[in-house]
Amino acid sequence: MAPSKDRQRRLARAKFDRQMARRAVRERKRRRVLAGAGTALAVVLVAVGGAWIGGAFDSKENTAAEAPDICLWxxxxxxxxxxxxxxxxxxxxxxxxxxxxxxxxxxxxxxxxxxxxxxxxxxxxxxxxxxxxxxxxxxxxxxxxxxxxxxxxxxxxxxxxxxxxxxxxxxxxxxxxxxxxxxxxxxxxxxxxxxxxxxxxxxxxxxxxxxxxxxxxxxxxxxxxxxxxxxxxxxxxxxxxxxxxxxxxxxxxxxxxxxxxxxxxxxxxxxxxxxxxxxxxxxxxx
Known part of the structure; x- marks a missing residue:
């Protein structure tokens, strides 16, 4: 009985190791995806920030040059x-x-x-x-x-x-x-x-x-x-x-x-x- 029990424990251990390995692979993939998404988001934020500073999101009223004063009272x-x-x-x-x-x-x-x-x-x-x-x-x-x-x-x-x-x-x-x-x-x-x-x-x-x-x-x-x-x-x-x-x-x-x-x-x-x-x-x- 002992050899049979040992074999079962080895099989269970191997199954557990395979599960952990697959989980590790999935975790690495998830991290790569998140890292890529974060990089893309950072790029987007930088671009949006630059556009905002450049006035791309200003209203038409703000982008138009303000009329100059003709007379001062x-x-x-x-x-x-x-x-x-x-x-x-x-x-x-x-x-x-x-x-x-x-x-x-x-x-x-x-x-x-x-x-x-x-x-x-x-x-x-x-x-x-x-x-x-x-x-x-x-x-x-x-x-x-x-x-x-x-x-x-x-x-x-x-x-x-x-x-x-x-x-x-x-x-x-x-x-x-x-x-x-x-x-x-x-x-x-x-x-x-x-x-x-x-x-x-x-x-x-x-x-x-x-x-x-x-x-x-x-x-x-x-x-x-x-x-x-x-x-x-x-x-x-x-x-x-x-x-x-x-x-x-x-x-x-x-x-x-x-x-x-x-x-x-x-x-x-x-x-x-x-x-x-x-x-x-x-x-x-x-």
């Missing part, structure tokens, strides 16, 4: 100047940069004054007028000064010279003084940089524009560097402008003889895009 401290009115700010992007717009000023002095705004040369000035007109900022305000340089001063609801919106913007389209004469014998009169009908912005302080503007009713030839940015030119209502220029002035609260003896009230001021304009006006986007 600097905030003013409303608490420090009660003459300022907070009406928000115009948009900074997607503003017209070419062509013209038509500004119509209806006053109590006669036929409406119309002016062409030069969007190409003064895109921010035009956008500012358009935006404020859309807010009815100028409606019911008085032109509070007639200046000895031959211009009527408008656009300040407070009538103090310190009023305007709660933002400002930089100068643009300043005229340039011509080169001086080569010799004293060839000296000439100062050049007219603001011809009759010019619409220009007034900064308070200079270089910090808001809502205030001048309309020149006679030619102006400054003897110093010009400080008024040109934004447009009167094209209609010249008789009304000439009438305004003849209104006598009296002394204002500061002792200057610039206050019109009779009121010059802007009943409404509107800005409309000319038919050739390809982009909407700022007031339409407000």
């Amino acid at each position: 600097s905030p003013r401290d409303v608490s420090g100047n009660t003459a300022l009115k907070d009406v928000g700010t115009p948009p900074t992007k997607d503003l017209p940069q070419t062509g013209t717009e038509t500004m119509t000023i209806d006053t109590n002095q006669g036929a409406a004054i119309t002016a062409t705004l030069d969007v190409t040369s003064a895109p921010c000035g035009a956008a500012n007028f358009s935006y404020l007109a859309g807010k009815k900022f100028f409606d019911g305000t008085d032109c509070h000064e007639i200046l000895d340089i031959g211009a009527v001063h408008c656009g300040d609801p407070s009538g103090t010279g310190q009023g305007g919106p709660a933002y400002s913007y930089y100068d643009e389209n300043l005229p340039v003084q011509p080169e001086p004469a080569p010799s004293p014998s060839a000296a000439a009169k100062p050049a007219v940089l603001y011809p009759t009908g010019t619409v220009a912005t007034v900064g308070s302080p200079a270089g910090s524009n808001g809502s205030q503007f001048l309309i020149f009713f006679k030619d102006y030839a400054p003897t110093t560097d010009p400080v008024y940015s040109i934004v447009g030119q009167v094209t209609g209502g010249q008789d009304t402008l000439a009438k305004i220029g003849k209104i006598p002035t009296v002394t204002d609260g500061a002792g200057e003889k610039v206050k019109p003896k009779e009121k010059i009230t802007i009943k409404s001021l509107t800005v409309a895009a000319d038919t050739a304009a390809a982009a909407p006006t700022a007031s339409a986007q407000s």
Whole structure:
């Protein structure tokens, strides 16, 4: 019996060894498969990571280049100047940069004054007028000064010279003084940089524009560097402008003889895009 039992134990042992060997083979295969899968996954992750860093999964909005700012509007401290009115700010992007717009000023002095705004040369000035007109900022305000340089001063609801919106913007389209004469014998009169009908912005302080503007009713030839940015030119209502220029002035609260003896009230001021304009006006986007 012993030999038979020994034989059975040997057969059982051999069977067990074969089972262990097959199990080991299967385990090695499984490990190779997992290793290969891990390597493939690592490669995929590296590729995906590179694509992500490169922006392959960004949305169309993110891949498109962001529109640049065309105009910048600097905030003013409303608490420090009660003459300022907070009406928000115009948009900074997607503003017209070419062509013209038509500004119509209806006053109590006669036929409406119309002016062409030069969007190409003064895109921010035009956008500012358009935006404020859309807010009815100028409606019911008085032109509070007639200046000895031959211009009527408008656009300040407070009538103090310190009023305007709660933002400002930089100068643009300043005229340039011509080169001086080569010799004293060839000296000439100062050049007219603001011809009759010019619409220009007034900064308070200079270089910090808001809502205030001048309309020149006679030619102006400054003897110093010009400080008024040109934004447009009167094209209609010249008789009304000439009438305004003849209104006598009296002394204002500061002792200057610039206050019109009779009121010059802007009943409404509107800005409309000319038919050739390809982009909407700022007031339409407000």
